[in-house]
Amino acid sequence: MIVFGDTAIDRLLQWLRASGEPKDVRELLVQYLEILSKLVMEESE
Amino acid sequence: MTATTGTLADEVWRLMTAQGILFAVDAPIRQTLQNLVEFFVARWQRDPESVRAELEAALAADDRFTREEVNGQVIFVTSRQGRYVPRDTTDTHTFKQRLYEPEKPLPIDDLSVVVSTSRPAITTVEPVYISDYWIEQARLIAAAKAAEQAPVTEEPAPVAAASERAPVIAEQPVVEAVPPVDAEPAQVAPVIAETAEVIAEPVVAAEPVEAAPAPAQVAPAERSTILVVDGMAIDLSRSPAEIVAKYGPALERILAERLEQDPLRRIVSFGRMHYPEASLISFGKNDLRKIRDYILERNEPLLDTEIIADLYYHNPRQSDYEGFRFSLNYRLSREKDFEFVGVEGANVWSTKGLPAIGSKRVKAAEMGQLTAYLIEGFDDSLADQSVESIVTSGSVTRLLTFFEWEFGVLPLDAALAALLPKPVFPDQRSAVLRFESPQHFSTYLVEVRYPTGNRGGWLQGLEDFFREHLVPGALITISRSEAVNVFTITYEEASETTGRLLTLDEKKNKFAFANMTFYCAVDEDLLPEQNRYGKLRNLKAFPMGERRKAEMILEHVCETMGERGGSREQPVYRVAFADIFMAYNVLRPASRSFLLALLANNPAIAPDPAAEGVYLFTPPQVETEAEVAEEEEDLPIQPALRRRSGRYIEEDE
Numbered sequence: 086m087i088v089f090g091d092t093a094i095d096r097l098l099q100w101l102r103a104s105g106e107p108k109d110v111r112e113l114l115v116q117y118l119e120i121l122s123k124l125v126m127e128e129s130e
Numbered sequence: 131m132t133a134t135t136g137t138l139a140d141e142v143w144r145l146m147t148a149q150g151i152l153f154a155v156d157a158p159i160r161q162t163l164q165n166l167v168e169f170f171v172a173r174w175q176r177d178p179e180s181v182r183a184e185l186e187a188a189l190a191a192d193d194r195f196t197r198e199e200v201n202g203q204v205i206f207v208t209s210r211q212g213r214y215v216p217r218d219t220t221d222t223h224t225f226k227q228r229l230y231e232p233e234k235p236l237p238i239d240d241l242s243v244v245v246s247t248s249r250p251a252i253t254t255v256e257p258v259y260i261s262d263y264w265i266e267q268a269r270l271i272a273a274a275k276a277a278e279q280a281p282v283t284e285e286p287a288p289v290a291a292a293s294e295r296a297p298v299i300a301e302q303p304v305v306e307a308v309p310p311v312d313a314e315p316a317q318v319a320p321v322i323a324e325t326a327e328v329i330a331e332p333v334v335a336a337e338p339v340e341a342a343p344a345p346a347q348v349a350p351a352e353r354s355t356i357l358v359v360d361g362m363a364i365d366l367s368r369s370p371a372e373i374v375a376k377y378g379p380a381l382e383r384i385l386a387e388r389l390e391q392d393p394l395r396r397i398v399s400f401g402r403m404h405y406p407e408a409s410l411i412s413f414g415k416n417d418l419r420k421i422r423d424y425i426l427e428r429n430e431p432l433l434d435t436e437i438i439a440d441l442y443y444h445n446p447r448q449s450d451y452e453g454f455r456f457s458l459n460y461r462l463s464r465e466k467d468f469e470f471v472g473v474e475g476a477n478v479w480s481t482k483g484l485p486a487i488g489s490k491r492v493k494a495a496e497m498g499q500l501t502a503y504l505i506e507g508f509d510d511s512l513a514d515q516s517v518e519s520i521v522t523s524g525s526v527t528r529l530l531t532f533f534e535w536e537f538g539v540l541p542l543d544a545a546l547a548a549l550l551p552k553p554v555f556p557d558q559r560s561a562v563l564r565f566e567s568p569q570h571f572s573t574y575l576v577e578v579r580y581p582t583g584n585r586g587g588w589l590q591g592l593e594d595f596f597r598e599h600l601v602p603g604a605l606i607t608i609s610r611s612e613a614v615n616v617f618t619i620t621y622e623e624a625s626e627t628t629g630r631l632l633t634l635d636e637k638k639n640k641f642a643f644a645n646m647t648f649y650c651a652v653d654e655d656l657l658p659e660q661n662r663y664g665k666l667r668n669l670k671a672f673p674m675g676e677r678r679k680a681e682m683i684l685e686h687v688c689e690t691m692g693e694r695g696g697s698r699e700q701p702v703y704r705v706a707f708a709d710i711f712m713a714y715n716v717l718r719p720a721s722r723s724f725l726l727a728l729l730a731n732n733p734a735i736a737p738d739p740a741a742e743g744v745y746l747f748t749p750p751q752v753e754t755e756a757e758v759a760e761e762e763e764d765l766p767i768q769p770a771l772r773r774r775s776g777r778y779i780e781e782d783e
Contacts (some may be wrong), residue, residue, distance in 0.1 A: 086269065089359040089381075090388025095262070098396050098406055106452040107403040110382045111374065117385060118370035125355050125366050 087121060096120045138184065139192035142166060147210050155211045230261040260394070360384060368419075400460045401474065401554045411450075411457035418465060422481045430575060431471050431480040431562045433615075434459055471562040471577075473551035478562050487562065487577040488590030489537045492674055494579065501541045501586025501679040502720045508724035511543035520548040525609035529653050531715035532602040536634055538593025541586060541719045542578065551614055553580050559684035564616045565608075567595060569623070576617075595619065601631055601648040603656035622651035632658035632666050632716065641667045641716070655708060658716065663709070665691050669716055677718040684728050687713040688735065688747035696748070703737060703747040710745070737756035 087094075097099060097117050108116075145166075167182045174181065189195040189206050196207045196214055207214045304717035354366040360490050372382070389397045389404065398407045411640050424441055425432050434455055437445045444454055462468040472478035492500075503509075511528070520526055526549045534540055542550070554560065561578045574595055581587040600606070600621060609618045630643040643660040658666055668690045677683055691713045692703025707725070714720050729735050729745055738744040 086272070087357055090385050091356060094389070094392065094396065100235075101397060101404065102406045102409060105409075105449065107400075107405040107456040110399070110402045111378065111670075112380070112402060113404050114382050114385050114396075115370045115374055118364075118366070118373055121357065121432050122366040122370070124359075 093120045093124055138188040142189060143194055143208060146208050150210060153210060156209055156217060158207050158209055158214045160205050160207050163206065231263045249686055298594055334371055359702045396459060400456060400463055403456055405456045409453060410460060411454055413461040421465060425481045426483055431478045434477040456653050470558060471560055473561050473615055474554055478615065487575050489593050492537050496674040497588050498585030501588050502584055503720060503724040504541060504543055504586040505581055508727060509544050510721045510723045511545035515545055517548045520545060526608050527605060527607045529656050530600060530604045531656060532604055532632060532658055533715050533719050535596045535600060535602045537588060538596050540589040542588050549608065550578055565619045566616060567619055569620060570599060600650050601646060601652060602658050603652035604650045624650055624651040630660040634671060639671045641669050641671060643667060655713065663712060666713060666716060669713060672717065681732060683717050686730060691750060692747055700751065705745055705747060
């Protein structure tokens with residue numbers, strides 16, 4: 086079950102922390118979609 | 131070990147521990163055999179080979195030394211405490227593991243068992259760490275429950291048949307083909323949905339299958355990539371750029387809202403920017419006091435970048451600059467002593483105690499009511515310029531009315547709203563911009579008051595500029611500059627002109643005409659010159675609180691500016707719309723459409739059938755003395771009558 090805005094937020098947080106600077110919500114969204122996309126692919130494999 | 135070798139080993143050990151005198155007692159001290167040989171050969175004046183053999187034998191026999199060979203070179207290792215023993219870095223503490231991953235976990239229905247949702251006695255928001263272990267547990271239990279509820283009774287059958295009967299939960303593979311991206315969510319079976327109860331729609335089976343006690347065999351198949359978010363079907367197999375292009379603003383809003391609702395508050399936001407809460411730089415009370423004092427010292431709202439540069443000497447080239455900047459803004463936004471008065475891209479902060487920007491003669495509450503007509507739909511500022519042209523050209527041109535000139539305010543109409551930046555936060559009250567006059571090399575702080583509820587917005591702070599360089603009727607142009615919070619204000623220059631123009635004598639609180647010289651191009655219809663608009667001096671300078679009564683002001687304007695006709699008992703005032711517009715905008719701001727609506731709705735005012743754009747105002751009849759006396763016969767004793775039939779009442783005194 087994937088809940089948008091809840092699932093894999095820790096991964097998003099990890100990315101944000103690694104980037105070292107604040108990010109615009111648009112960048113955050115693009116990154117989050119990439120994470121979710123990877124997650125779906127991983128689970129399907 | 132012989133006495134000789136023991137002595138030699140002791141000497142070597144003393145040498146090496148002296149060499150590593152500042153090392154930790156268990157730290158390795160290394161020395162090559164070659165160095166040791168050279169040292170003793172020089173001291174003993176003997177053959178190197180015999181010294182080497184003696185040293186090797188002595189050190190090999192001593193427990194305090196360990197022999198190593200690195201790249202063919204012999205090295206002896208020891209430590210200050212004797213034989214070198216490598217440090218064991220294995221963490222023997224298992225509390226963390228036992229706490230988060232117990233062997234026999236308590237049964238949980240959902241995460242609320244792990245995390246209390248009740249409000250703590252102290253209202254401080256404390257972050258609560260939920261281990262991934264518990265999140266995984268909750269997910270597994272939900273999946274198990276869903277599986278239990280699923281009526282899986284059919285026999286092993288072909289894939290299509292199995293999927294026909296057995297409802298498949300969200301996490302399970304589904305035999306359905308991936309539906310097209312743009313398909314309606316109602317038509318496809320959204321497999322990855324926001325609820326665990328989402329079940330794949332059954333596929334039409336080739337033949338009916340008899341129920342049997344055998345467990346369901348769900349054939350592995352391709353998993354759907356459709357995610358349903360607030361009714362939007364998002365195909366995660368598409369590139370993020372494509373998804374953002376289609377659903378960007380909605381998804382941004384949902385993501386920001388959900389991050390805001392995160393009980394752990396792991397990611398915090400300021401405007402559109404987001405940052406990990408754990409990475410925030412802390413600002414204490416001393417910092418806040420220092421910032422507040424500095425803003426007060428500068429006597430105007432300041433940019434965050436100025437505060438950082440002047441108080442913290444932080445350089446934008448430093449790697450942590452943006453994080454520091456975000457932390458400062460985030461911290462100030464949570465302090466009630468500071469107010470954000472910036473715009474997107476320029477974070478400006480004001481604090482309590484700063485002088486007000488603009489005229490104090492008009493209060494904010496009064497101005498909000500005077501400009502309420504803009505909210506009520508009587509904004510015709512886009513009649514001459516479209517929003518597109520304003521956005522493209524980056525400038526707005528408008529004529530100045532007497533009220534705007536006198537008080538240095540401009541109603542925030544649709545044209546100006548299209549030019550000026552929008553508020554960053556939904557509850558943002560105002561923004562402070564800098565207006566530069568390239569013709570006079572002067573700068574003015576202008577406060578934009580955004581509309582709230584049924585009150586309109588306006589700009590204030592241009593009083594000095596208007597009074598020094600312009601007259602009512604002047605054509606001004608406001609343009610964007612490269613900086614988002616800096617605008618330019620210009621006007622069309624003209625040759626020197628002198629005229630008797632309307633002014634407000636504040637001491638007497640009366641309108642009067644005075645000689646004025648100006649150097650700007652004006653619209654003659656809005657220039658309050660004595661020759662053309664001599665009756666303006668008869669306007670009553672009502673208190674601002676009274677001026678919000680639009681109908682009362684309209685009747686006063688009609689009576690003052692109109693040509694009196696009719697009879698003595700029933701006068702009729704004939705007044706042109708241009709005069710009404712001019713005089714009305716002396717007392718308060720109004721648009722043409724607002725005035726036309728007022729005129730149309732006033733029962734005492736009617737258009738003159740003989741002339742277009744002219745109105746006839748018939749004031750309501752004043753009661754005569756006889757009528758008043760008749761009415762008052764039955765009333766208790768009243769105060770003495772005034773002349774002109776009025777009574778003295780407390781308010782008059």
